[in-house]
Amino acid sequence: MVQATSLPRNETGIAAAVETLKQRFGDQLQTGQAICEQHGHTTTWITNQAPDAVAFPTSTEQVAEIVKVCAEHGVPVIPYGTGTSLEGHVNAPAGGICIDMMRMDRIIAVHAEDLDVVVQPGVTREQLNTYLRDQGLFFPIDPGANASLGGMAATRASGTNAVRYGTMKDNVLALEAVMADGGVIRTAQRARKSSAGYDMTRLLVGSEGTLGLITELTLKLQGIPEAVRSARCSFRSVDDACRAVMMTIQYGIPVARIELLDALSVRAANAYSGLDLPETPLLLLEFHGSDAGVVEQSDMFASIAEEFSGFDFAATSTAEERSKLWQARHDMYWASLQLRPGAKGISTDVCVPISRLAECVGAARDKAEGMGLMAPIVGHVGDGNFHALLLIDMDSGNERQKADEFVGWLNDLAISMDGTCTGEHGIGQGKRPYLQKELGETTRYMAAVKAALDPDNIMNPGKILEM
Template sequence: MSVQSISTGVASTIEEIQSLIGDRLSTALAVREHHGKDLSHHPLQAPDAVAFAESTEEVAAIVRICARNKTPIIAYGTGTSLEGHITAVQGGICVDVSNMNEILRVGQEDMDVTLQPGVTRKQLNEHLRDMGLFFPVDPGADASLGGMTATRASGTNAVRYGTMRENVLSMTVVMADGKIVRTARRSRKSSAGYDLTRLMVGSEGTLGIITEVTLRLYGIPEAISAAVCTFENLEGAVDTVIQTIQIGIPIARIELLDDVQMDAINKYSGLDYPAKSTLFLEFHGSDHSVKEQAEMVQDLASENGGGDFQFATSTEDRSKLWQARHDAAHSCNALRPGCVLWATDVCVPISRLAECIHETKKDLATASMPAPLVGHVGDGNFHLCFIIDPDKPEEMAEAQTLNGRLIDRALDMDGTCTGEHGVGLGKIAYMEREHGEGISVMRAIKKTLDPDNIMNPGKIISMN
């Protein structure tokens, strides 16, 4: 689609920022287009200009200019979000923090790290490897850690290590008026005042721009073993997951992929797994505890119709297995080349997981398009990826209906409209039903911290 021309009234903002950072402000069409579209199905909406910031102080100066002129501001990391978080629905200035990519300090004794928001998860773990430490949160994309914080991201390790909510200790944020705020100290706990860190984790750039993050780190386990287990039916795989969690096996990863998703992975990655419901699993601990965990889950799987475990113990084999899992979204193109992908997710209490997946698969059985199912099911979170023919608008309409039914189903089960993708544009319509009067509290927070609604407007909640 065509990109809108530069918005009326933004010219003076652009001129002021250009005088501040020179040629690191771009109004080139290609640059604006690149920063107006993420990995989602939401259409391109470009900003009026892109400012490539290099420090907290520079971000603050840019924000102060935008605040004075009431110009919208959208933060940008790697552009890998899945609900239109970075689209410039009202134009404005995109602040790209990808050049702010330094790891500022590693506290080996405290097992924490402070870094700039443009550092990616893979970059961080490469830096930490020789120290015997790692950061576990791993969404499919090599996302920026600032973006992961802003969307409250999760990943395959969440069942053992938690999400970004549990792993962010503190951050530095530039607020809507240009003030620079540190949300907390590095101590592992505090009861001193409101929890500003948790307020900012998941705020999607609507309250401020994150310019530094302090994260919790973990020791690389003594032993790691991964396995794949195939099931004759989806119910057996889901029951194995639920039982594993309920009896307290400290599994590090337990991922569900349905038959459609396994077919896609085989075609995309050149693998030969059976095209059946499958669990990808990983165990962390000592040699003895890893062996014990694997045996316990193998027994549960066998009782539920699962086959023998195919183990991957070498680093190379494990990397190949988990790369195939992380490629799940990309692999959907192999089922239907040239189509549009619409990824959505929900999360429900683990006791309702089997019912929710069963009802969802019944819906998909009569759908005119494939929609592979994959999930971090150890914490009740799963995804669908609708593979839509762009020449058939009726398929987009059908996907909208199916997505709405999925979300309503999750909410009926006391779940959420999104477990980890975030709200962005795509889930705003469901926020009032999920939160009730809590929405009025969210609006009050937004109006207080961003009275002119310049911070990523049009995301998370409607201000009307």
Template sequence: MTIVERTESFERRGRVAQAVERLRPIFGDRLSLNETVLAQHGQTTTWLPHEAPDVVVFAETTADVVAVVEVCRDLRLPVVPYGVGTSLEGQVNAPFGGITIDFSRMNRILTVHAEDLDCVVEPGVTRTQLNAYLRDQGLFFPIDPGADASLGGMVGTRASGTNAVRYGTMRENVIALTAVMADGSVVRTQSRARKSSSGYDLTRLLVGSEGTLGIVTEITLRLHGLPEAIISGVCPFGAIGDACNAVIATIQSGLPVARIEFIDELGLRAVNRRSHLDLPETPTLFLEFHGTEASVAEQAARFGEIAAEFGGGPFRSESRPEDRNRLWHARHEFYWASRDLRPGSESFVTDACVPISRLAECVTETMRDLEESDLVATVVGHVGDGNFHTQLLVDMSDAAEVERAKTFVGRLAHRAIAMDGTCTGEHGVGQGKMKYLIEEHGPGLAVMAALKRALDPLNILNPGKILPDIAAA
């Protein structure tokens, strides 16, 4: 550590001590300096280094968040929002220290307007908690990223998941937000009206901003009625390209599939082992159809015909809830199932998204790249919207293997961007994908930086994320 770095570290510790002195009377034992708690809030489910904050506070109200932001503004300290820590690109890391706000206690479902198909929740509510609450009212919230993420975190990363092909992403399902801005003001971005042409779309500005423009404390969400009937199923294919081409044909035919997920051969083997299934270990699609009894039967039959055109099948369908749940539980265990393939390894998880017409090409090139790079990896995807993930299993003690993995992740990002796609379909940018944004957005990145400077001139809101050239205050 240089003299300058030591001086800055000493000076920051002084500001942190002042912050603790001001916040302790407000938070009491909801303010923690415990090293274990701090370390937990620097944890990320990724290969990126863990960077803990100096302080963790557990917020219970919007006023709590305002208090923290005002102190951080006065003392030029970073403030990092934290849901349940399932983000994959280092969004909850604290590279410059500061104060992390844990939202686990802001987990109340405030209002459900069943007649308007919307609800208002706090950011610590998880998707499974919300759907358990809604079930008896015949409603559900469709965004399903796999992990039991907090809804605040899902807003921050513009999450999507298995249902996105039919119901859209968080962008389409967030109606309004209440957020604490960098100056401590509280802003509500929109009313509950289903559409508005009144001013700038602040809701969409904050969705996907990863806590860098404002800290969300209430969320108004669009809800949907539970389908009358659901059919789920699996369909094996002889080759990856055939499975991807079947997906393309399904989407282009206008078939209203609710879920269409791809798992590669190695991934299917892992899923079978962990979930005690006996599915053929070949490239496979998991599907689900929503509607009336007649419509879902028709949709399933039509998909079976499309799959057969590409050498797939038979399409094995399930309509009993327990059988459907078993299939989707196995799909949601994919991350842990993949890790079981190479005990002791760490996961490099990354995603990309391309126009649906380029899906087969991109996945095929990516699989070839993995093989040529001598890397162990599984591939899974929400392929109905052109989004897929690779999960590399890496021996972190092997420097050469780590470097090959990092280089592969970069090539995948460049490949997707070159196909008029994106370096991240749903994981967000965080720390891990910043280096690709200039290539993807060009001059648009300068516009993003201008927005950041205008709304957060001191750069206290989750600094070191999304924008690579803006450092902490």
């Protein structure tokens, strides 16, 4: 495991806050060791830093009351959704109170005529889409995990549909949030655009709980398309596959999804999901539109793929076949673990301009092989984002060191290509050392915003910035 940095603890304040909250909230505050450790560690390789207590509020008013108590005693507050984040976002390096939002799971209002919905932060994306299906609507952001919408906004989540529908920052119209002093704000109305003052919505989206706690979201919705068509195509090399992606984007073909699996990932998918694909780099695509439109789009892509030596192209509009293909993509984490039984998967991501994608993916593959690391690569390549999953024996100090070196090298490489150290995982604790390299002097002004809104640094301390 990577040792997470600890921060000074306010023992007196923590004890006083826990006692006060116990009196006010009863069983809604839990202090058991197991539940605290569960909330201090998720799907990351960063060491567990458990909070001192976990609160389970059911309303904005209760969240505000908890934060006010913590502010009074100078105690850290750490928000928690479903625990699917990857960079130590929910660790408690200075102890404190974790606020688990999962009991705030109401879908408050659907405005079908305006294509928007108002939800509490504990609603998950799958829950929302199940609720919306009968109305012919859906929420398009799909990070793979069944994450909470509050957590998705806090980490500026993305996913397979981002190439067409954007990321969370493009799909949040307004937020309600509890700030560091316990005050409640609403960042905007439901209008589709506004020039009214600072864009507080975008400031909070991606702030990872370091500025405020999201307690309500107004989200854009989309109509379920008339037709959906999926396609797959194999390539001789990652370079050929990436060049086909670049050409597809440049031609303006409105793909909804375009995903890359390298040869190692395809081998894992074949074994885990019962597929029989050529074990060479693979592109998976999805097209949304009319019956005629999706056929035209897939045919256009097939022509482009042929120019780059694509082979074994197949397309389908059958729901069962499409689901099997995309389920295999969503199961890649578990499939990859089977490549090396007993190993732990260490996931990292970067994003680069599409013109540098082939070079960056190829360099990552070569670097991993040169270091003796098994690292299947998948990517949301329509926007230049890809993930490497390092399969590591965590009992081997040598392998852990190599993994840490690889992650640092890949972050630096992406930044050197005018890219970013994270396309969608977020900064948290794991990528914090690389934010300064990427943004330089800008981080000083980020720190000034943080200090202004959270002068006592109680809101998810130890994340994003060195304070």
